Amino acid sequence: MKPTLSVLAAALAIAASCVPGAMAAVSADEAAQLKTRLTPLGGERAGNKDGSIPEWEGGFKGGNARQGGRRTDPFANEKPLYVVTAQNLAQYATRLSEGQQAMFKKYPGYRMEVYPTHRTAQAPQWVYDNTLANATRAKTVNNGFAVEGAYGGVPFPIPKTGQEAMWNHNLRWQGEAYRSRINTWITTADGKKVQVSDSVVDIQMPYYYKEGSLDSYKKEPYLLRLVTNGPAQKAGEALLIRDPMDPVAIGRQSWQYLTGQRRVRKLPNAAYDTPSFVTSGVSNFDEIYVFSGAMDRYDWKLVGKREMLIPYNANKIFAPAKDSDAMAERHLNPEHVRWELHRVWEVEATLAAGKRHVIPKRRFYLDEDTWLAVLADGWDAKGQLWKTFWYLPIVAPDVPAVMAGPFGHYNLQSGDWIANNMMNEKPEQISVGKRQPESYFTPDALAGEGVR
Numbered sequence: 001m002k003p004t005l006s007v008l009a010a011a012l013a014i015a016a017s018c019v020p021g022a023m024a025a026v027s028a029d030e031a032a033q034l035k036t037r038l039t040p041l042g043g044e045r046a047g048n049k050d051g052s053i054p055e056w057e058g059g060f061k062g063g064n065a066r067q068g069g070r071r072t073d074p075f076a077n078e079k080p081l082y083v084v085t086a087q088n089l090a091q092y093a094t095r096l097s098e099g100q101q102a103m104f105k106k107y108p109g110y111r112m113e114v115y116p117t118h119r120t121a122q123a124p125q126w127v128y129d130n131t132l133a134n135a136t137r138a139k140t141v142n143n144g145f146a147v148e149g150a151y152g153g154v155p156f157p158i159p160k161t162g163q164e165a166m167w168n169h170n171l172r173w174q175g176e177a178y179r180s181r182i183n184t185w186i187t188t189a190d191g192k193k194v195q196v197s198d199s200v201v202d203i204q205m206p207y208y209y210k211e212g213s214l215d216s217y218k219k220e221p222y223l224l225r226l227v228t229n230g231p232a233q234k235a236g237e238a239l240l241i242r243d244p245m246d247p248v249a250i251g252r253q254s255w256q257y258l259t260g261q262r263r264v265r266k267l268p269n270a271a272y273d274t275p276s277f278v279t280s281g282v283s284n285f286d287e288i289y290v291f292s293g294a295m296d297r298y299d300w301k302l303v304g305k306r307e308m309l310i311p312y313n314a315n316k317i318f319a320p321a322k323d324s325d326a327m328a329e330r331h332l333n334p335e336h337v338r339w340e341l342h343r344v345w346e347v348e349a350t351l352a353a354g355k356r357h358v359i360p361k362r363r364f365y366l367d368e369d370t371w372l373a374v375l376a377d378g379w380d381a382k383g384q385l386w387k388t389f390w391y392l393p394i395v396a397p398d399v400p401a402v403m404a405g406p407f408g409h410y411n412l413q414s415g416d417w418i419a420n421n422m423m424n425e426k427p428e429q430i431s432v433g434k435r436q437p438e439s440y441f442t443p444d445a446l447a448g449e450g451v452r
Contacts, residue, residue: 025134025138031132031136041128041173041369043343052117054119056369059120060397064397070428074315074395075338080114082114083113083114085110086108086110097375098363098377098388100309107331112309117312121369123401124400130153132157134155142246143296145163145295147167147246149214162300162302162348165302169291169366170221170293174399175401176435177432178399178432178433180203180421181423181426181429182420183197183199183422184279184420185422186416187330187419195231199226203222204435220245223242224241226239236259239254240255240256241254241270254271255443256277264443264446273285273357283409290407296355297352299351302346304345305343305344305345307343309339310342310375311337311374311390313340314337316337317332317336317337323419331410337392344368346364347365349361361378370393370401386411399432405423406420406422
């Protein structure tokens with residue numbers, strides 16, 4: 001039986017179906033709910049009826065959650081409330097995505113250890129203030145594929161369309177800048193693990209510069225620079241991305257440093273369903289972080305809100321000293337994945353008329369407190385479930401935020417899978433706060449630091 005939508009979610013879903021793409025900001029009276037009924041970022045402040053989802057009380061209050069450079073588990077002493085298995089799947093099916101249900105059916109040993117729910121999401125007060133301002137001034141333009149009037153906070157804390165909700169994911173709070181040291185692993189259909197990347201990733205969000213403003217902001221919200229240290233045949237390769245607020249009209253600006261040619265070349269289309277060379281083509285560019293980039297290949301529908309089991313407060317994934325110990329043969333090691341019950345926004349994307357994409361239908365589940373797309377499913381052209389995506393949100397009180405950790409997807413048809421952003425073997429996993437000059441994110445800087 002399909003989960004019942006809340007009254008609010010149903011109303012918003014109806015509104016979404018009546019609006020073709022562009023959407024105006026909400027009224028001041030509606031925005032005022034961000035100080036009462038809603039959290040400052042747009043989640044429902046109250047818990048659910050039976051208390052299994054608690055009230056939001058300001059976010060994480062448990063201390064540092066760090067030991068040196070490693071992210072520790074602030075809830076390490078907790079025990080699972082229950083475990084979902086293939087045997088009791090029917091009891092919990094309404095709280096699972098179709099992709100997660102398929103995992104239990106494909107792999108009988110798959111399981112979910114479900115823990116008490118902690119609503120740890122938080123942000124600085126200035127992000128809350130900007131989110132409140134965005135609610136009454138931000139709007140989508142260019143058929144919903146671009147944003148105007150937003151800066152320094154969630155652009156649409158009270159979303160009315162699927163595109164607005166997905167913009168919240170793309171522009172979610174994750175700090176002004178951070179560096180991750182990551183490994184990327186592919187597991188083949190026969191169970192062989194192959195490391196395809198050992199990289200350092202710098203991410204910077206000019207959209208979230210504390211001292212900035214809507215007027216001074218250059219309309220480039222997201223900067224990424226990735227330098228590959230291994231394996232040997234890839235060492236020295238680099239990728240640079242600068243995303244605009246209108247990724248359709250302007251396009252993603254991206255460059256690659258080629259070690260063999262010792263030069264930087266502009267990439268023609270590091271977006272949509274173009275296979276990413278960073279993952280050896282196993283993931284497409286718009287599957288990175290579950291979804292990223294332009295939205296014009298799809299029609300978007302805000303289905304509503306529901307309660308689901310999702311990965312959350314997932315610092316325990318870093319407990320093993322080796323990446324391989326955090327991964328089982330066919331999926332992440334269930335012993336090291338924490339699942340909780342949370343409310344999520346469900347957004348459905350279907351291929352737009354006249355467009356093409358290798359995944360014609362996708363469904364995303366966005367955590368209401370962070371706007372992070374924690375789960376997603378994708379169907380192929382025959383209407384068969386193809387891939388199920390996951391993202392592990394990490395408690396990072398030093399930001400402060402619940403921010404992105406490892407992510408990847410399982411191919412339900414072929415049996416292979418990918419785990420990106422694995423950091424177990426890194427002494428410094430996610431370092432936050434140090435901003436680079438924006439010249440660091442330029443092709444000239446990339447060329448100047450070519451190592452071979």
